[in-house]
Amino acid sequence: MMLSTGLPPVFLLLTALELSWSLTDEEKRIILDGHNKYRSQVSPPAMDMLKMSWDTELEAFAQAYAEKCIWDHNKERGRRGENLFAMAPTLDLEFAVEDWNGEEKYYNLTTSVCVPGQMCGHYTQVVWANTHRIGCGAKFCEKIDGIETEDMYLLVCNYYPPGNVKGRKPYKEGPSCSQCPEGRVCVKSLCESTVEETTPTSVTTSTTTTPEPTTTSPTMATVKPELTTIPPTQTQVPTTSMAKPKPTVPEPTIATGKPKPITLTTAMPKPNTTTTAK
Ligand SMILES: *[C@@H]1O[C@H](CO)[C@@H](O)[C@H](O)[C@H]1NC(C)=O
Ligand SMILES: *[C@@H]1O[C@H](CO)[C@@H](O)[C@H](O)[C@H]1NC(C)=O
Numbered sequence: 001m002m003l004s005t006g007l008p009p010v011f012l013l014l015t016a017l018e019l020s021w022s023l024t025d026e027e028k029r030i031i032l033d034g035h036n037k038y039r040s041q042v043s044p045p046a047m048d049m050l051k052m053s054w055d056t057e058l059e060a061f062a063q064a065y066a067e068k069c070i071w072d073h074n075k076e077r078g079r080r081g082e083n084l085f086a087m088a089p090t091l092d093l094e095f096a097v098e099d100w101n102g103e104e105k106y107y108n109l110t111t112s113v114c115v116p117g118q119m120c121g122h123y124t125q126v127v128w129a130n131t132h133r134i135g136c137g138a139k140f141c142e143k144i145d146g147i148e149t150e151d152m153y154l155l156v157c158n159y160y161p162p163g164n165v166k167g168r169k170p171y172k173e174g175p176s177c178s179q180c181p182e183g184r185v186c187v188k189s190l191c192e193s194t195v196e197e198t199t200p201t202s203v204t205t206s207t208t209t210t211p212e213p214t215t216t217s218p219t220m221a222t223v224k225p226e227l228t229t230i231p232p233t234q235t236q237v238p239t240t241s242m243a244k245p246k247p248t249v250p251e252p253t254i255a256t257g258k259p260k261p262i263t264l265t266t267a268m269p270k271p272n273t274t275t276t277a278k
Helices: 009-019 025-040 056-066 093-106 121-126
Strands: 081-087 133-143 150-160 184-187 190-193
Touching: 025 093, 025 121, 025 133, 025 190, 056 133, 056 150, 081 093, 081 121, 093 121
Parallel strands: none
Antiparallel strands: 081 150, 133 150, 184 190
């Protein structure tokens, strides 16, 4: 019997194995626990912070996108939030989540303003109160499209419901758990579900137009792209009376209203990284 591709069976097997690489249960646990730790520790405290749980559909979605090795947000992500992270020579998942959360120092919850020139959207997604599902995938990429550094790991996390809804704050400030939704109980400052959750089917339907991310040129081994803002689902008031159609691309930033270039991560994870692209 001949295989139509003409490739020997052993090659096909290896390819399949390589593509099926994904995070281990332990690694998923690190990512999930990291998120819930930072969510439980927000300051000022949150009245409505849901506990996150792992979602295998989001995981499969994130893994499939990670396989593509692209340094840009997934244009097919629909109503899912997304954080990206790239690192070499190893992938430190605890560090990745810590780094996203570390943008907290640039974010003013009172004013919902991010320090100009900085990014806050990874942080606001991590602590977005009603985001209660997360799934991530990772891939070792010899070349990531959009990053000059070679041989990096790419981490993709998708979230549901998505955070960073324009004009909204990540969470309601006030006494911990004082506004947990029905059916949830307070455990360690997080509103935890009392029933086993099922994967929401709405995750799979793409409904919103998502903005184009900014082009990035990272210069270090740990990098993350600008977050994109999800437009509000309510009807938007037109801001112009001109006769041309509204742009389908909303402002791609969280708070300052202007696209921001990639910001360097000041914390080098490993002193050993040999990466100085432009
Ligand atoms: C946030 O901004 C408000 C108004 O400008 C300011 O009073 C407050 O001190 C800021 N908070 C932090 C933590 O910087
Ligand atoms: C850098 O990494 C290489 C292998 O990746 C290792 O042999 C070497 O000891 C490391 N150097 C430092 C300073 O960590």
